[in-house]
Amino acid sequence: MAAVNALATATPLAVLLELVAAWLLVGVLGLARPHRIAWVARLLFPLGALVALAVAGMGALALSADFAMQSAVLPLGLPDLPFHVRLDALSGFFLLLLGSVGAGISIFAAGYFRQGEGTAPGLLCLQYHVFLASMAMVILADDAYLFMVAWETMALSSYFLVTTQHRLPEIRRAGFLYLLMAHVGALALLLCFGVLHGGSWLMTFDSMRAATLSPAWAAAAFLLALFGFGAKAGLVPLHVWLPEAHPAAPSPVSAMMSGLMLKVAVYGMLRISFDLLHAGPWWWGMLTLAVGLVTALFGAVFAAVQTDMKRLLAYSSIENIGLIFAALGLALLCYAFNMRPLAALALTAALLHALNHALFKSLLFLATGSVLHATNERSLGKLGGLIRRMPWVATLALVGTLSLAGLPPLNGFVSEWLLLQAFLSTPSIPHAFINMIVPLGAAVVALTAALAGYVMVKFYGVIFLGQPREPSLMQAHDAGWLERVGLAWLALGCILIGVFPQAALDAIAGVTQTLLGTVIQRGPAPWWIAPVAQAQASYSGLWLLLGMAGVIAVMFVLVRRMYHGRVRRVSPWNCGYPELTPRMQDTAEGFGQPIRHMFGPFFRIEREVPSPDDQLPRYRIQIDDRFWHGLYLPLARIVGWLADALSVLQRGRLAIYLLYSFLTLIVLLVFVL
Amino acid sequence: MNALALVSQLGGVVLAVALAPLLAGWVAQCRAWLQNRSAPPLLLPYRTLRKLFRKDAALATQASPLFRTAPYAVFGAMVTAAAIIPSVTTDLPLARVADAIALVGLFATARVFIALAAMDIGTVFGSMGARREMMIGFLAEPALLMVLFNAFLMFGSTALPTIVKGTLDADGLTLHPSLAFAGVAFVMVLLAENARIPIDNPGTHLEVTMIHESMVLEYSARHLALIEWASWLKLFNYACIGFTLFVPWGIAPHTAGPLGLLLAIVWLLAKLAVAGAVLAVIETVSAKLRIFRAPEFLSMAFLLAVLGLLVHLLLQS
Numbered sequence: 005m006a007a008v009n010a011l012a013t014a015t016p017l018a019v020l021l022e023l024v025a026a027w028l029l030v031g032v033l034g035l036a037r038p039h040r041i042a043w044v045a046r047l048l049f050p051l052g053a054l055v056a057l058a059v060a061g062m063g064a065l066a067l068s069a070d071f072a073m074q075s076a077v078l079p080l081g082l083p084d085l086p087f088h089v090r091l092d093a094l095s096g097f098f099l100l101l102l103g104s105v106g107a108g109i110s111i112f113a114a115g116y117f118r119q120g121e122g123t124a125p126g127l128l129c130l131q132y133h134v135f136l137a138s139m140a141m142v143i144l145a146d147d148a149y150l151f152m153v154a155w156e157t158m159a160l161s162s163y164f165l166v167t168t169q170h171r172l173p174e175i176r177r178a179g180f181l182y183l184l185m186a187h188v189g190a191l192a193l194l195l196c197f198g199v200l201h202g203g204s205w206l207m208t209f210d211s212m213r214a215a216t217l218s219p220a221w222a223a224a225a226f227l228l229a230l231f232g233f234g235a236k237a238g239l240v241p242l243h244v245w246l247p248e249a250h251p252a253a254p255s256p257v258s259a260m261m262s263g264l265m266l267k268v269a270v271y272g273m274l275r276i277s278f279d280l281l282h283a284g285p286w287w288w289g290m291l292t293l294a295v296g297l298v299t300a301l302f303g304a305v306f307a308a309v310q311t312d313m314k315r316l317l318a319y320s321s322i323e324n325i326g327l328i329f330a331a332l333g334l335a336l337l338c339y340a341f342n343m344r345p346l347a348a349l350a351l352t353a354a355l356l357h358a359l360n361h362a363l364f365k366s367l368l369f370l371a372t373g374s375v376l377h378a379t380n381e382r383s384l385g386k387l388g389g390l391i392r393r394m395p396w397v398a399t400l401a402l403v404g405t406l407s408l409a410g411l412p413p414l415n416g417f418v419s420e421w422l423l424l425q426a427f428l429s430t431p432s433i434p435h436a437f438i439n440m441i442v443p444l445g446a447a448v449v450a451l452t453a454a455l456a457g458y459v460m461v462k463f464y465g466v467i468f469l470g471q472p473r474e475p476s477l478m479q480a481h482d483a484g485w486l487e488r489v490g491l492a493w494l495a496l497g498c499i500l501i502g503v504f505p506q507a508a509l510d511a512i513a514g515v516t517q518t519l520l521g522t523v524i525q526r527g528p529a530p531w532w533i534a535p536v537a538q539a540q541a542s543y544s545g546l547w548l549l550l551g552m553a554g555v556i557a558v559m560f561v562l563v564r565r566m567y568h569g570r571v572r573r574v575s576p577w578n579c580g581y582p583e584l585t586p587r588m589q590d591t592a593e594g595f596g597q598p599i600r601h602m603f604g605p606f607f608r609i610e611r612e613v614p615s616p617d618d619q620l621p622r623y624r625i626q627i628d629d630r631f632w633h634g635l636y637l638p639l640a641r642i643v644g645w646l647a648d649a650l651s652v653l654q655r656g657r658l659a660i661y662l663l664y665s666f667l668t669l670i671v672l673l674v675f676v677l
Numbered sequence: 678m679n680a681l682a683l684v685s686q687l688g689g690v691v692l693a694v695a696l697a698p699l700l701a702g703w704v705a706q707c708r709a710w711l712q713n714r715s716a717p718p719l720l721l722p723y724r725t726l727r728k729l730f731r732k733d734a735a736l737a738t739q740a741s742p743l744f745r746t747a748p749y750a751v752f753g754a755m756v757t758a759a760a761i762i763p764s765v766t767t768d769l770p771l772a773r774v775a776d777a778i779a780l781v782g783l784f785a786t787a788r789v790f791i792a793l794a795a796m797d798i799g800t801v802f803g804s805m806g807a808r809r810e811m812m813i814g815f816l817a818e819p820a821l822l823m824v825l826f827n828a829f830l831m832f833g834s835t836a837l838p839t840i841v842k843g844t845l846d847a848d849g850l851t852l853h854p855s856l857a858f859a860g861v862a863f864v865m866v867l868l869a870e871n872a873r874i875p876i877d878n879p880g881t882h883l884e885v886t887m888i889h890e891s892m893v894l895e896y897s898a899r900h901l902a903l904i905e906w907a908s909w910l911k912l913f914n915y916a917c918i919g920f921t922l923f924v925p926w927g928i929a930p931h932t933a934g935p936l937g938l939l940l941a942i943v944w945l946l947a948k949l950a951v952a953g954a955v956l957a958v959i960e961t962v963s964a965k966l967r968i969f970r971a972p973e974f975l976s977m978a979f980l981l982a983v984l985g986l987l988v989h990l991l992l993q994s
Binding site: 388389391392402406409410411412417421424425428431439440443444446447450451453454455457458460461462464465466469470471532540541542543544547548551552553555556559560563566567568570571572573574575576577578579581584586588589590594595597598599601602 | 730731733734735736737738739741743749750752753754756757760771773774775776778779782783785786788789792793796797798799800801802804805807808809811812814815816818819822823826829830833834835836839884894895899903969972979983986987990991993
């Protein structure tokens with residue numbers, strides 16, 4: 005009873021901190037019996053999911069209209085540098101995202117992780133929950149010091165999760181690349197905070213908010229933040245780690261990285277650009293918008309030609325992050341021209357798309373995990389026909405597929421709709437060139453959204469439809485019940501947001517109120533949104549769903565009543581060709597061929613085509629990222645060359661090192677004296 | 678919302694569903710006349726539907742539930758789309774439920790379902806057709822959206838009834854240059870999306886060149902009937918979108934009574950007759966493009982629509 009009373013009087017912030025501690029405790033408990041799968045998977049992961057639900061609940065509390073911002077100083081950290089935490093609507097929204105999606109992933113993980121796949125389950129449990137806790141702490145942090153500590157913990161714990169199967173060299177390589185990019189980004193963030201304090205040397209966000217920076221320094225801080233968070237989120241050209249690290253990690257971890265960690269980067273970008281820097285001149289928005297649009301198109305085009313299902317999803321994540329940043333840039337742009345309602349619309353689109361992407365991308369990554377467990381195959385060329393062997397996973401993945409393709413009445417459509425509405429209003433920007441250039445961004449968004457549909461048909465069609473491309477697929481089994489519950493939870497989120505979009509927008513209203521001081525217009529009902537004006541544009545997912553379902557039901561009954569429902573099972577017609585082998589179907593390469601053809605200059609293509617008189621004809625094609633060969637490898641060569649040049653200093657003799665210290669000392673003394 | 682609005686909403690949907698096969702029959706007849714063939718009966722599509730509904734469905738052994746659901750989903754999406762296009766009257770209660778962007782979304786839903794169903798059996802032509810359909814679709818969809826954007830920017834709304842009202846309320850006939858670009862782009866999208874001649878041939882019997890037909894090769898009986906009906910409805914919907922954007926005259930305004938609605942139906946029939954004949958002419962005078970040229974055709978439509986957008990923004994500022 006006392007505990008209940010204590011909980012009732014505790015502030016949401018205090019409860020959240022306890023929940024984070026609970027996550028850490030769950031993680032540590034995993035070490036008690038690291039090899040007992042029953043202990044770790046059946047007890048600890050579901051416990052973690054419960055904690056995640058509670059985190060989501062607390063986040064939702066912070067979004068209610070009458071919630072006042074809460075902050076606290078923790079008795080942790082360095083003596084003069086205690087940790088500050090704060091809960092406001094922005095962190096509340098991202099905690100809601102983290103908790104609700106994290107709960108689904110944790111339930112799935114409870115059924116997914118098993119003995120003998122690299123790291124011991126107990127250790128995995130620790131890394132997993134430290135990862136979750138560190139993400140929550142990044143969102144709660146209210147000073148640069150805690151922010152960076154949590155940020156680095158997040159990077160490290162996810163690095164260990166990525167390299168779960170560290171015995172494979174390519175996974176170690178992917179992990180190293182990820183760690184490298186994470187630290188390049190973190191370095192930029194460190195510098196960014198170094199600029200933000202504005203000479204006061206106080207590391208709390210409060211003092212950074214109050215600091216007045218000269219335009220040049222503010223711009224420097226913004227660019228550093230864009231670089232740092234962009235590296236984490238996967239903006240072009242800093243995206244190279246994503247398609248390596250996501251496939252290397254176990255599927256629940258890929259889902260967490262793509263669904264949650266990328267969103268933490270979006271949170272950081274919002275926190276710094278809107279809250280700490282109070283937005284800036286219009287070119288900030290223009291730059292973010294341009295980078296976002298390029299990233300979106302790039303990701304979509306590359307996703308279309310992938311042959312590994314998890315790489316395909318990783319590129320699709322790049323695309324979606326691009327859309328989120330484009331919306332964010334649009335919000336910055338409109339804010340710079342003091343068009344608050346329009347900025348609120350764009351920001352709402354960005355936040356809703358972040359939430360939607362977290363839901364459907366996690367769902368799809370988890371579904372690939374089930375497929376991977378059932379078939380031991382990641383390559384699209386060796387899958388197929390799984391809808392008949394794995395009906396549960398296939399059905400739930402279909403929801404995610406249709407959402408990601410941006411089809412009504414699911415959630416992906418709502419955020420794209422909002423984004424397009426925001427673009428439509430940009431001609432009212434009072435600037436001669438911008439109001440002409442920016443609406444054309446809608447063309448890129450439309451193209452990207454349509455490409456996403458292409459990619460998703462390929463993804464779903466090649467994995468789940470058609471005939472099995474390998475005989476072993478006939479033995480594939482459906483996912484266990486815990487995995488199904490996890491998938492169903494996320495699929496339910498996709499459907500609910502799609503059908504009741506206004507309910508999601510209500511949650512976001514608190515964030516736009518905090519950051520921009522305004523909210524978009526409220527729709528007439530939870531299932532009806534009208535962000536600008538009812539006569540101008542409105543959309544109701546529920547009515548659309550009811551309309552379609554009604555037509556389908558009426559038609560079904562009519563056909564049965566007036567005619568019949570007789571079915572004869574026969575072998576497929578296939579235009580009269582007698583034999584039908586799985587090799588006759590389109591391959592993943594074949595499905596991507598039109599895109600490869602049309603967007604040729606995007607890719608670096610290596611082809612090996614057999615000559616007519618080859619005894620063993622072999623066809624091979626490799627599609628690479630131009631950035632990798634054009635930017636990263638030369639950079640790596642320069643770094644290697646510099647290191648070689650500097651290694652002259654390294655003589656391996658103690659006397660010479662002593663000489664170096666002596667010389668340094670003298671030089672410093674010259675400066676001091 | 679009054680009773681008349683509800684009746685006209687429901688009536689509009691029924692009218693679209695009922696008239697769509699007639700439009701298809703009319704286009705086929707015009708085509709035959711222009712090509713010096715003896716024309717099939719105007720009501721042939723209705724007879725085809727009846728024939729198909731009566732037959733037993735022959736389903737491939739490995740067909741999944743998705744394969745059987747898809748025809749209903751495609752038909753449902755197309756009928757819902759018909760419900761939000763102001764073909765007869767602008768007084769559509771459902772038009773506030775879904776605007777023109779949602780309309781594009783509904784078309785995309787239908788396309789994705791039919792492409793997925795085509796891949797379900799795992800035949801040669803099914804998956805090839807699905808790939809080609811998605812290739813056409815991913816270029817046609819943004820082009821259509823850009824065409825609609827031209828109208829949105831002009832009237833500041835994505836709701837189709839508002840766009841119609843905007844054109845009807847304007848004094849006199851003003852020619853907008855941006856709409857000219859958009860119009861050309863729209864016709865190109867219409868041809869591509871409805872499997873018409875420069876891109877696809879609705880009457881073809883050569884599997885290798887098919888797009889739409891190769892996707893539905895495995896369908897039979899009632900499933901095929903629904904898919905065919907849905908594709909005719911799609912043509913009808915596209916024609917009506919064209920009317921709302923470019924020739925909205927004759928569509929009954931909010932204030933129209935029952936007599937006005939009847940007049941609007943006559944107008945619609947007249948416009949459909951002309952549009953069908955024009956479509957037949959276009960199909961007769963043009964040759965089918967190689968499949969590899971289809972992306973060029975569609976990217977031109979996309980660029981034209983974007984150009985229209987640019988022209989509008991340039992003239993406005």
